[in-house]
Structures are given as structure tokens and as C-alpha cells.
Amino acid sequence: MKMFDVYPRYDIYPVRGQGSWVWDKEGQKYLDFYGGHAVISIGHGHPHYVDRIQHQLQQLGFYSNSIQIPIQEELSHKLGEMSGYIDHELFLCNSGAEAIENALKVASFHTKRSKVIVFENAFHGRTSLAVTATDTAKLIAPINQNDRFIRVKLNDLEAVAKCMDTSVAAVLIEGIQGVGGIKLPDNTFLEELKLLCKQNGSLLIVDEIQSGYGRTGKFFAHQYAQFEPDLITIAKGMGNGFPIGGILIHPDIKPWSGMLGTTFGGNHLACAAGLAVLEVIDSEGLIDHVNSISEVLWNALRSLENLIQIRGRGLMIGFDLKEDSKLFRASLLKDHYVFVGSAMQSNTIRLLPPLGVSKEELVVFLQAFKKVWYA
Ligand SMILES: Cc1ncc(COP(=O)(O)O)c(C=O)c1O
Secondary structure (H helix, E strand, O other): OOOOOOOOOOOOOEEEEEEOEEEEOOOOEEEEOOHHHHOOOOOEOOHHHHHHHHHHHHHOOOOOOOOOOHHHHHHHHHHHHHHOOOOOEEEEEOOHHHHHHHHHHHHHHHHOOOEEEEEOOOOOOOOHHHHHHOOOHHHOOHHHOOOOEEEEOOOOHHHHHHHOOOOEEEEEEEOOEOOOOOEOOOHHHHHHHHHHHHHHOOEEEEEOOOOOOOOOOOOOHHHHOOOOOOEEEEOHHHOOOOOOEEEEEOOOOOOOOOOOOOOOOOOHHHHHHHHHHHHHHHHOOHHHHHHHHHHHHHHHHHOOOOOEEEEEEOOEEEEEOOOOOHHHHHHHHHHHOEEOEOOOOOOEEEEOOOOOOOHHHHHHHHHHHHHHHOO
């Protein structure tokens, strides 16, 4: 059987990873400044992560949500503490799109409404509702099409206000747009958006799937502003590669038995991975590290000539080239063994290194980058 061919792939075969590095089958070492779509938070093959998953697997890998799973409470407690959202409640699932799907469902159940305001350039995943919330027409199959999503310009509060009526269940916004090219919502925009939602009886869902888990120098990117979302979606860095996602849900939103559900969500092994990630972020002070190391990277990038519009926060960085970035990225990878990411716009480059990236690794990255930049 052949694989269903939906992914454009580099001709590279990584077989091993450690920290910010991966090795291919010939033993060639690559510096990973992309983390496989922003997934690698605590670094490849972190020993505590490997130990915790291994230990859990030796005990019990899986049983469904029909029994007590104390490690879920351990995870939600630690997440509440580290994120500052002690009173929010946690629902666990398996991926980012699934977190979005469930967050929209919760908003709709809670408000008994069905419209959602979303933003230009947004990316929320590829399942039915998530893909309709995403601003890429070619990903939306006829079966996904519906008229329940209203799309407005990011940071345009007036445009949002014009669409607000009693049919709007939620506004869905990324902490920082990732696939959309590292575009930031303004702090005041977010704060006023929350007020607008509150006045209208709609919920505010912040998608932190890419921007969360310390990547921006705070646990969540939206915490640079002063407001609390009703729902926060998480995935990617949450599991450092182990498939896990979730929603933080405001305590005013009440659950009922059967409201949401999934077979695999919150399984023992996924929770062990999720806990290991939080423990490492905590014990290694990775959020403080992001703040200091990212300053070095930002300063170095800013000193490069002709780099257009460097944007983002912490270790979630985007900038534009004058031309398509494809050849640039290919040269970084093939000639200098460095992974970086792309975005919706063909000339954009995204940098998403592991949170613990070292100064020495920044030097390697910058040397390679400059060679391609000034070639
Ligand atoms: C902000 C955001 N939301 C949702 C998703 C979808 O996550 P997943 O691919 O795990 O379904 C992504 C994936 O890139 C994302 O960046």
C-alpha cells in the first residue's frame, strides 16, 4: 500500500533527535529552528520526557475515560498553576484541530448560538469547523462549507462590532497568527474584543495552539494583554511531539455528562508526556530563558540588512524576504543543515526553535543564515 500523497516532503530522513538537533540516517546533523510545525517545545528526546513516558508505558499506556485517571488531575493542576488559569477547567483531546472543534462546540452549547467571527489570515486546523474558520479557501471541501463564519480584518474592532449580534456564539482569534505569517493582535484590540464579546453574550476563544506554552516569553501570548479569554485552545508544544490537545474553559461554562468526549483524549501516556513538558518548562526556567535568548536573536536579526518587518514575540518570529522564500529555505536546509518554516505568504519565513535553544546554537544558526542571506 502506498501513502496517500498529500505532503510536499524534503528528501531528508531524520532518525534521531536531541535538544535542538536532529540526525538523518547518514549521520548528518541538522539544527531545528522549526520544531516540526512549532511542536518541539522542550527539545527533542529530553531525558525527563523520555523517562516519564517510558515509566508510564510500563505501568499503563491507555484506558478510556470510563475510569478514574488521576494523572489527568495532576496535569490540569500543574497547567493551572503554570498558566495562571487556576480556576479554568481542562478538557483533553488529541490535536489542535480537535481542540478548536470542541471549543466551538462548547461556545455554541453555552450560548445556544451558531455564528462565529474569525479573522483574515487565520489558521485553526483542517477538520470540519476548524477548516472553515481557517482563511484558506482551497482547504475547504464542499462538505465543510457553511455560512456560520464571518471573517473580518485582524485588529479592526469596528468591523467586529458591525458583525456582533445575538447570533454570534464566539469570536475565535489566535494568540499570534502563526501559519498566517506571525501577525500580532494589538493588546488594546484583544482587551476591547473581550468587552465586546461580554456585552454581546458571546464567548472569546483564544487559539494558543502555536503561540502558547512559553513560546512568546509568557505562558500564553495573549497574557501580554489584560483580559481573560473564555476558552483557550492548546496543542503542539503541549506534548513536544506526543499527540495531545486541550481546552481551558472558564468556570462559568458548566459541563454536563456527555457534552464532549473522545476515546483517546487524556489517556495515561499523553498525560505523562504533557506533564513531563510542564515539569521541564518549570524546572529549567524555560520561559525566562525564552525572554533572554530571544533578545539576542532579535538583535542579531534586526542588524541584517533588508530583512523586512521582523515580527512576533520571544521565539515565535516571522519576517519577509523580497522574493519567494522557497529557495532560501532549501539552501539553509541542503547547504547548511538548518530547518526553518514557511507561512501562508510565499515570501515569509517562520522561526520556531525549541524553547531551550542555546547561545551557541544561535551562533550556528546566524552563521548559516548570513551565508545564505549575503550569497
Ligand atoms: C494556531 C493553530 N491552530 C490550530 C492548528 C491545528 O492543529 P493540528 O494540526 O494539531 O490539528 C494549528 C496548526 O498549525 C495552528 O497553528
